Amino acid sequence: PSLVACNANNIGLLDKNGKICVSGEGLEIAINEDATSTDYLVTGASASNIFTEEATVNSFILTMTAGSITLKSGLTDGVKAFEFNDTDYSVASITLGSASTDTVVMAKLRLYMCESNICFRTYGYVLIGSNYYTVSRKGTINSKGRSEIESTCTSTSKIGSLHKNANIFVCLNYTNAAVLPQQIDAVGAKNYIMPNVAENVFTNPETTEDDSYIILLAGDNAVLLNVLYERKGNYLVKTDQEILTAVDTPTSLFITCETDAANEYTCTKLTTITNGYYIHGIVGTNLISCTDNSCQLKASSAGYYGGALNNLIKCGASCGDPPTPAIGYYVNKDAGETEHPYIECSTETHCELIETPGEATGTCAIGHLITHGGKAKLCLDGNPDHSQGFTDSSEKNFLLSYHASSLFVSKIPNGFAGVIKITTTEMFIDETVDDNRCVSTTTLQVTDKDGETDCTSGTTAYEHCSNGICSSSPTAPSCVPKTGDFCTENTDYICTDEEGTTLSTATPYTGFLYQCVKANEPCQPYTNVGFLISNEKLYSCWNDANSGPPSIKCKQSDLPTTNCSSTSVGTIVKDASDPAKFALCLDYNGTTPVAITLTKTAHVMLKYTTANGNTFGLSNTQYALVKVDETTVTLNNEYEDDYGYMYIYAKKADYSILEKGTTCLTKVEGVYPLLEFDCEKGICQETSS
Numbered sequence: 001p002s003l004v005a006c007n008a009n010n011i012g013l014l015d016k017n018g019k020i021c022v023s024g025e026g027l028e029i030a031i032n033e034d035a036t037s038t039d040y041l042v043t044g045a046s047a048s049n050i051f052t053e054e055a056t057v058n059s060f061i062l063t064m065t066a067g068s069i070t071l072k073s074g075l076t077d078g079v080k081a082f083e084f085n086d087t088d089y090s091v092a093s094i095t096l097g098s099a100s101t102d103t104v105v106m107a108k109l110r111l112y113m114c115e116s117n118i119c120f121r122t123y124g125y126v127l128i129g130s131n132y133y134t135v136s137r138k139g140t141i142n143s144k145g146r147s148e149i150e151s152t153c154t155s156t157s158k159i160g161s162l163h164k165n166a167n168i169f170v171c172l173n174y175t176n177a178a179v180l181p182q183q184i185d186a187v188g189a190k191n192y193i194m195p196n197v198a199e200n201v202f203t204n205p206e207t208t209e210d211d212s213y214i215i216l217l218a219g220d221n222a223v224l225l226n227v228l229y230e231r232k233g234n235y236l237v238k239t240d241q242e243i244l245t246a247v248d249t250p251t252s253l254f255i256t257c258e259t260d261a262a263n264e265y266t267c268t269k270l271t272t273i274t275n276g277y278y279i280h281g282i283v284g285t286n287l288i289s290c291t292d293n294s295c296q297l298k299a300s301s302a303g304y305y306g307g308a309l310n311n312l313i314k315c316g317a318s319c320g321d322p323p324t325p326a327i328g329y330y331v332n333k334d335a336g337e338t339e340h341p342y343i344e345c346s347t348e349t350h351c352e353l354i355e356t357p358g359e360a361t362g363t364c365a366i367g368h369l370i371t372h373g374g375k376a377k378l379c380l381d382g383n384p385d386h387s388q389g390f391t392d393s394s395e396k397n398f399l400l401s402y403h404a405s406s407l408f409v410s411k412i413p414n415g416f417a418g419v420i421k422i423t424t425t426e427m428f429i430d431e432t433v434d435d436n437r438c439v440s441t442t443t444l445q446v447t448d449k450d451g452e453t454d455c456t457s458g459t460t461a462y463e464h465c466s467n468g469i470c471s472s473s474p475t476a477p478s479c480v481p482k483t484g485d486f487c488t489e490n491t492d493y494i495c496t497d498e499e500g501t502t503l504s505t506a507t508p509y510t511g512f513l514y515q516c517v518k519a520n521e522p523c524q525p526y527t528n529v530g531f532l533i534s535n536e537k538l539y540s541c542w543n544d545a546n547s548g549p550p551s552i553k554c555k556q557s558d559l560p561t562t563n564c565s566s567t568s569v570g571t572i573v574k575d576a577s578d579p580a581k582f583a584l585c586l587d588y589n590g591t592t593p594v595a596i597t598l599t600k601t602a603h604v605m606l607k608y609t610t611a612n613g614n615t616f617g618l619s620n621t622q623y624a625l626v627k628v629d630e631t632t633v634t635l636n637n638e639y640e641d642d643y644g645y646m647y648i649y650a651k652k653a654d655y656s657i658l659e660k661g662t663t664c665l666t667k668v669e670g671v672y673p674l675l676e677f678d679c680e681k682g683i684c685q686e687t688s689s
Helices: none
Strands: 038-043 059-065 068-071 078-085 090-094 109-115 118-122 124-128 131-135 141-145 162-165 167-170 190-195 212-219 222-225 233-236 254-259 265-269 276-279 286-291 294-299 303-306 312-315 328-331 342-345 351-354 369-372 375-378 396-401 417-422 426-429 435-440 445-448 459-466 469-471 491-495 510-516 530-534 537-543 552-558 572-574 582-589 592-597 602-607 622-628 632-635 646-649 674-680 683-686
Touching: 038 090, 059 118, 078 124, 109 131, 109 222, 167 212, 212 254, 233 276, 233 294, 276 303, 303 328, 303 342, 303 351, 396 445, 491 552, 582 602, 602 646, 622 674
Parallel strands: none
Antiparallel strands: 038 059, 059 068, 078 090, 078 109, 109 118, 124 131, 124 222, 131 141, 162 167, 190 212, 212 222, 212 265, 233 254, 254 265, 276 286, 286 294, 303 312, 328 342, 328 426, 342 351, 369 375, 396 417, 417 426, 417 469, 435 445, 435 459, 459 469, 491 510, 510 552, 530 537, 530 632, 537 552, 572 582, 582 592, 602 622, 622 632, 622 683, 646 674, 674 683
């Protein structure tokens, strides 16, 4: 078992009691050798859980059998009805449909839509046996027999309600009788849009908002909010409010859906539609193609398309965003776009269609697409004869020189070269290239270097490559923290620039601190004001920006060798009780040092001294509210957001902040011996109270 307690931060983990934490309220389930098979619902799991291996605000099902707890096997995608027991979080499946004989305890009925073992809670109507159950977002659950359902769909207030018209339907549009969705018990489900009217069963908004819609799944014994569609996606809608699933006539009704930080879904109608392609919300090979506010589904071919939102779309078995669109050039697969046959991605978030470039004469622009010999090619070193075009079949790698105006300048540092992978449709840096390579002096093609064997005649050895960036120097090049190229794992680097491209060489090392956890992966900038002990060095870090976003600079020094004294107040010192540890020197009262060992987490008031004033940005009457732990003393500029004024005991030695719930000391002459501080963003001033 781990050492974690069962709370909201550790849901889905094996806790210190050897049980699985299933709720933020401390509910646990134990692995029972004699258990019969039982399913449990887990919601809001931690990123460390082994079942999904990522954090999720939604749910999954665990099955406990004799001696094991595992992710439920055989859970199919689609609509699920569960009886949920809120005392132990166990769930039991309920069969939908008129033939169901399952007994329903209404207070325990929950509805979900599941996909790839993750289940999203939803609301609406289901048919179970002879009853139609309403599970409302408002929290109410009720049921009606067929004879109790009204036969009207005649006003705004009826939108979203079940009504009877020979069969049972949901009311989508009371002004148009032709707008009739599938009946609830139809075989096979279809999707429809519905105005997100006030207090509807599915979402329960307080008011009706113009151009706000929800997506409903109707059929297979349910009418539910389709949370799988509403999470994210673009959809086209027919005049009968059904969502298009196949190529059809053009429409101007374009709905786009997204999920906000609070995991709430919103779908809105676009009134002004940018021309171009959009990814269809329904997974498949169709794209949405829009021109002059008229859109239709269009079948795609395998390859790349330039999106209307300056995004890159990749189509194959389905169409979608590439995981991380690489900076580079792509062949535009849109057969109708003859004036812009290529796509240029200048960043990982901005791509646009480009025309066929002009014929290069003399020299060419390094790192840009040119035309040479009647073909589009990438200029590699300024010589058009060395440029390379999209390949006819297999992929090849070529060496691209650095240039300040290159499309790839953000990836290739000055003094290095990049390995460009060129295929039939792509040109981008091949970040899988590491170690040694051989480069042709005539074609600039990059090939593997065979062990200790020298590169053959006509090729040049590049002995140091990392993430597709190469150096021809016989010695190992310097680390580039921004990209992680040539960096050593678990090492700290000081850079002269905030972007992390150039290492500081002047001592004492001062600049922007980057911490590299893994070799050849981007290093992380250190962004805390205060002190840091890392890799046997001490760093003092301060905000170097007078205004605007913080700009954290750090100075490296050796670890301290002296104890707390009158000259070291406000700094890191040796711990007097344990020479192997360090402490924060808080004060020096006459001959008595006041220090806190860096082995416990605490919040303390640190007063201004000439030794620390520049670090925390203090004036001589101010204090810094700092958090102390094993290796850091950092300015805590958010702590006071929860507490307002800060207090410490005037006579207590460690300057620790009093937290809510702390029992006050006995009054001295009718007054509590407290000091009060007014704090703003971690900088505090003692009040006159």
